Amino acid sequence: MKKKNSKKSSPTFQESAKAYLENTQLRRNIGHATHTIRDKRKQAVDEMPDWEDLREAGSNIKQRVMRHMDKYLLQLEESVQQAGGVVHWAKDAKEANRIIVDLVKEQQVEEVVKVKSITTDEIKLNKALADEGVQALETDLAELIVQLAEDEPSHILVPAIHKNRAEIRELFKKKLEKAELSDRPEDLAEAARLYLRKKFLSAKVGISGGNFAVAETGTISVVESEGNGRMCTTLPDTLITVMGIEKLIPTWRDFEVFMQLLPRSATAERMNPYNSFWTGVTQGDGPQEFHLVLLDNGRTNVLADEVGRQTLNCIRCSACLNVCPVYERTGGHAYNSVYPGPIGAILTPQLKGLKDDGVASLPYASSLCGACYEVCPVKINIPEVLVHLRGKIVDEKKRKGGFKAKLDEEHIGMKLMARTFKKRSRYERAQRWARVGQGLFEKNGTISKLPGELSGWTAMRDIKPIPDQTFREWWRSRDE
Amino acid sequence: MQISLFITCFNDTLFPETGKATVQLLERLGHTVEFPMEQTCCGQMHYNTGYQEEAIPLVRKFVEVFGDAEAIVAPSASCVAMVHEFYHKVAERARDEQLAKRVEEVTPRVFELSQFLVDELGVEDVGAYYPHRVTYHPTCHSLRMLEVGDAPLTLLRNVRGIDLVELPAAEECCGFGGTFAIKNADTSMAMLGDKIRHIKDTEAEVCIAADNSCLMHIGGALQRQRGGVKTVHLAEILASTEEN
Numbered sequence: 001m002k003k004k005n006s007k008k009s010s011p012t013f014q015e016s017a018k019a020y021l022e023n024t025q026l027r028r029n030i031g032h033a034t035h036t037i038r039d040k041r042k043q044a045v046d047e048m049p050d051w052e053d054l055r056e057a058g059s060n061i062k063q064r065v066m067r068h069m070d071k072y073l074l075q076l077e078e079s080v081q082q083a084g085g086v087v088h089w090a091k092d093a094k095e096a097n098r099i100i101v102d103l104v105k106e107q108q109v110e111e112v113v114k115v116k117s118i119t120t121d122e123i124k125l126n127k128a129l130a131d132e133g134v135q136a137l138e139t140d141l142a143e144l145i146v147q148l149a150e151d152e153p154s155h156i157l158v159p160a161i162h163k164n165r166a167e168i169r170e171l172f173k174k175k176l177e178k179a180e181l182s183d184r185p186e187d188l189a190e191a192a193r194l195y196l197r198k199k200f201l202s203a204k205v206g207i208s209g210g211n212f213a214v215a216e217t218g219t220i221s222v223v224e225s226e227g228n229g230r231m232c233t234t235l236p237d238t239l240i241t242v243m244g245i246e247k248l249i250p251t252w253r254d255f256e257v258f259m260q261l262l263p264r265s266a267t268a269e270r271m272n273p274y275n276s277f278w279t280g281v282t283q284g285d286g287p288q289e290f291h292l293v294l295l296d297n298g299r300t301n302v303l304a305d306e307v308g309r310q311t312l313n314c315i316r317c318s319a320c321l322n323v324c325p326v327y328e329r330t331g332g333h334a335y336n337s338v339y340p341g342p343i344g345a346i347l348t349p350q351l352k353g354l355k356d357d358g359v360a361s362l363p364y365a366s367s368l369c370g371a372c373y374e375v376c377p378v379k380i381n382i383p384e385v386l387v388h389l390r391g392k393i394v395d396e397k398k399r400k401g402g403f404k405a406k407l408d409e410e411h412i413g414m415k416l417m418a419r420t421f422k423k424r425s426r427y428e429r430a431q432r433w434a435r436v437g438q439g440l441f442e443k444n445g446t447i448s449k450l451p452g453e454l455s456g457w458t459a460m461r462d463i464k465p466i467p468d469q470t471f472r473e474w475w476r477s478r479d480e
Numbered sequence: 481m482q483i484s485l486f487i488t489c490f491n492d493t494l495f496p497e498t499g500k501a502t503v504q505l506l507e508r509l510g511h512t513v514e515f516p517m518e519q520t521c522c523g524q525m526h527y528n529t530g531y532q533e534e535a536i537p538l539v540r541k542f543v544e545v546f547g548d549a550e551a552i553v554a555p556s557a558s559c560v561a562m563v564h565e566f567y568h569k570v571a572e573r574a575r576d577e578q579l580a581k582r583v584e585e586v587t588p589r590v591f592e593l594s595q596f597l598v599d600e601l602g603v604e605d606v607g608a609y610y611p612h613r614v615t616y617h618p619t620c621h622s623l624r625m626l627e628v629g630d631a632p633l634t635l636l637r638n639v640r641g642i643d644l645v646e647l648p649a650a651e652e653c654c655g656f657g658g659t660f661a662i663k664n665a666d667t668s669m670a671m672l673g674d675k676i677r678h679i680k681d682t683e684a685e686v687c688i689a690a691d692n693s694c695l696m697h698i699g700g701a702l703q704r705q706r707g708g709v710k711t712v713h714l715a716e717i718l719a720s721t722e723e724n
Contacts, residue, residue, distance in 0.1 A: 367658075
């Protein structure tokens with residue numbers, strides 16, 4: 001039987017998905033949005049004659065980064081320092097938050113502006129700042145929506161993909177104190193713009209993530225659609241950037257590849273509306289203090305796994321979410337993970353480890369259809385990593401399993417079948433027994449109800465009974 | 481040519497008609513078919529669910545059974561994909577160089593039926609007759625892992641009497657996914673619901689695919705809904721003639 005979660009574990013994907021699948025408005029919102037982006041991405045990619053070469057190049061550059069991560073990281077540190085920036089190393093979320101909180105408090109501010117950064121969501125920076133009396137204001141429109149709604153992001157790139165215009169209008173009316181507001185996108189954006197503009201002009205500290213960091217030059221890059229990120233990275237006196245260590249690229253020249261791969265895969269644009277690049281500090285222009293916090297938080301464990309390593313190629317474009325038939329129907333919240341969708345299903349279990357039942361359910365949240373791998377701009381073979389992680393989960397279960405794991409219905413079934421398949425005589429006997437055994441469930445030539453875990457199958461599907469003659473019995477009879 | 485039939489345990493037990501059709505078709509095309517009785521299961525279900533240690537003896541068995549065969553043909557894209565994509569990994573896991581070598585030798589001789597006919601034998605018209613309105617669902621493993629491309633459609637287009645209708649959103653997964661259909665039954669059903677809708681939109685009476693596993697899933701729901709559409713494996717369409 002399925003085990004109940006121990007209290008400490010997060011809910012499993014199966015449990016959460018059940019509820020989200022029944023949310024009709026969410027189904028409509030996400031179904032519509034993912035199909036729209038999916039179709040546009042296809043157009044943006046199909047017009048590129050050398051797309052496959054670009055993918056190959058992107059994958060190769062990232063693999064080189066993974067092979068020589070130590071070298072490139074030290075090179076990056078040196079480049080940033082030479083350009084007048086300060087580099088901080090954070091082993092985990094706690095260390096990263098401590099570093100950032102201290103830097104913010106030094107500036108004696110109560111509010112910071114933030115450009116959308118999923119890495120800061122990963123380390124729960126906003127909460128760490130709030131605990132010290134500092135409010136972090138999200139300035140990306142969709143992040144702002146999520147923050148005002150006290151909700152969680154449900155997509156890497158489009159955090160409020162689960163909300164529609166009418167819901168956002170209601171939210172803004174309430175939280176931005178607008179008596180009158182239409183649900184036209186222009187009016188909603190204008191309401192947010194007026195609210196944010198004041199904040200930008202008064203902010204002393206900005207916090208950003210980063211899309212890329214160039215080891216050779218120390219340049220950090222953020223690409224975005226709204227320009228709010230550029231305000232965050234240019235207006236405040238102090239800029240703090242938090243990045244996972246895998247966001248490295250070796251040289252400036254490598255942008256040639258990634259600045260083509262990323263926008264087309266992410267927003268289906270030939271180029272992002274805003275592409276910001278900065279290298280340390282420049283006197284009299286922009287922030288006069290720049291801090292780069294380089295975060296491990298499990299990434300070196302991923303790096304150590306030869307199959308899993310490719311996960312670190314990810315440039316957070318979300319193309320895999322938008323084509324995923326599972327994500328499209330459950331939305332991002334069902335994953336109970338900062339990184340949802342196919343990439344989340346392989347990244348989160350590797351960053352967090354497989355002990356939590358909820359996390360360990362993620363690699364199973366896929367039909368292995370391969371649509372994600374097909375669109376991935378850096379060729380992460382997501383199905384391969386999913387299956388690899390499933391192997392680790394079962395190995396771990398067997399290792400520490402004991403009595404309880406041995407009584408697990410799936411475990412017993414798998415063991416029994418493995419034994420059956422090993423020997424032809426056992427296999428043929430099992431075929432005959434199954435034919436007899438199914439009589440218990442067969443009614444008018446069809447099976448509509450099966451017990452235990454198999455009831456998942458018959459909840460919506462009938463199953464035809466096993467025929468009177470197997471293929472091999474027919475073959476034998478033909479020979480006679 | 482001497483062809484060894486890799487029936488797959490799924491077809492052997494649940495869909496013997498597909499096996500019979502494969503034999504009839506290959507023999508009609510002038511080939512000799514042999515069926516090694518020692519074969520059982522390729523290990524895909526165990527491997528994909530995470531029981532990878534359990535797949536090792538099954539891979540050993542496969543190379544023992546089929547090691548010397550000239551051509552190994554299966555009416556199942558996903559089981560063939562298992563051999564091509566994952567057998568070398570199983571051998572790696574077993575830390576058995578001999579096994580790895582045998583896997584490497586045998587893999588290029590393992591074919592999915594439509595790929596074998598079109599790409600290997602160069603046959604596009606198998607002389608079949610099937611006077612029905614049909615639609616074809618390209619299963620994920622045939623499409624994205626084996627990359628069979630247009631092979632099944634090429635064969636179907638040359639079937640006499642057939643009314644082949646294009647399936648909308650054909651490349652979307654039906655939601656089967658092996659144990660996914662049971663472990664994540666709710667999501668699997670949500671995916672299946674849309675696939676069924678697309679199939680019905682074609683007004684076809686038959687839905688065809690190169691994998692009986694996906695067809696069992698699709699057909700199971702159509703049967704439950706009394707949907708008026710049946711599922712038939714590609715091999716059975718190709719084996720049909722005016723005489724039978």
